[in-house]
Amino acid sequence: MSDNGGVDVLLVEDDDAIASSLATGLTSAGMSVRRVSNGTDAVAAKVPDIYLLDVGLPDFDGFEVCRRIRQLHQTPIIMLTARNEEIDRVFGLEIGADDYVTKPFGLRELIARIRAVSRRLTNSETIHSAAITVGGLALDADARRATLDGVSLDLTAKEFDLLLYLASQPGIVHRRNDIMEAVWETNWYGPTKTLDAHVAAIRKKLGNAKWIEAIRSVGFRLEAPQ
Ligand code: CA
Numbered sequence: 001m002s003d004n005g006g007v008d009v010l011l012v013e014d015d016d017a018i019a020s021s022l023a024t025g026l027t028s029a030g031m032s033v034r035r036v037s038n039g040t041d042a043v044a045a046k047v048p049d050i051y052l053l054d055v056g057l058p059d060f061d062g063f064e065v066c067r068r069i070r071q072l073h074q075t076p077i078i079m080l081t082a083r084n085e086e087i088d089r090v091f092g093l094e095i096g097a098d099d100y101v102t103k104p105f106g107l108r109e110l111i112a113r114i115r116a117v118s119r120r121l122t123n124s125e126t127i128h129s130a131a132i133t134v135g136g137l138a139l140d141a142d143a144r145r146a147t148l149d150g151v152s153l154d155l156t157a158k159e160f161d162l163l164l165y166l167a168s169q170p171g172i173v174h175r176r177n178d179i180m181e182a183v184w185e186t187n188w189y190g191p192t193k194t195l196d197a198h199v200a201a202i203r204k205k206l207g208n209a210k211w212i213e214a215i216r217s218v219g220f221r222l223e224a225p226q
Pocket of ligand 1: 013054
């Protein structure tokens with residue numbers, strides 16, 4: 001939930017007219033709305049309370065966005081689709097969407113769906129369980145527990161934070177300064193030897209250095225070893 005207690009909505013919609021009218025409507029219903037217009041930005045955006053995800057996007061379609069988000073976390077997703085075929089609905093739910101609304105839809109209907117999905121997930125408490133898995137690695141952000149192939153990893157607090165940060169976007173190269181800012185919560189312009197030491201320690205605990213690849217003079221990338 002956002003600071004004012006409203007639902008924090010990430011609207012993923014490439015059509016400016018639809019996006020702006022939806023944003024206005026949802027805002028007046030007490031929700032806070034951020035908007036992106038393509039799939040890449042949707043996956044990279046700060047995680048909201050709920051995603052409203054258009055299917056027809058310029059880079060890759062909403063189903064693919066849904067699939068990628070689901071690899072990272074279980075935040076509720078409502079698909080906004082112009083396609084009315086039953087096959088899409090089934091497919092959408094199969095890949096992990098929580099609900100879908102077919103265009104054209106009324107604002108009132110959409111708000112009701114958002115509230116229903118938020119309520120359902122709050123009740124089952126899954127909205128707070130931020131579990132991330134990459135290959136055999138599983139991280140529970142709330143319990144601050146990490147396991148590899150089901151075996152508990154004994155990590156320090158900073159090692160856990162660093163691993164969580166890298167694992168939240170597997171395959172993506174993270175710049176050293178970005179990692180320092182995110183994990184050590186500081187603007188960092190000095191040497192980043194601390195970071196190397198932590199990476200070395202984590203690699204050792206994971207038992208395979210290939211988990212975290214160093215990209216020379218850029219940063220690090222986490223991926224399950226082949
Ligand atoms: Ca569209």
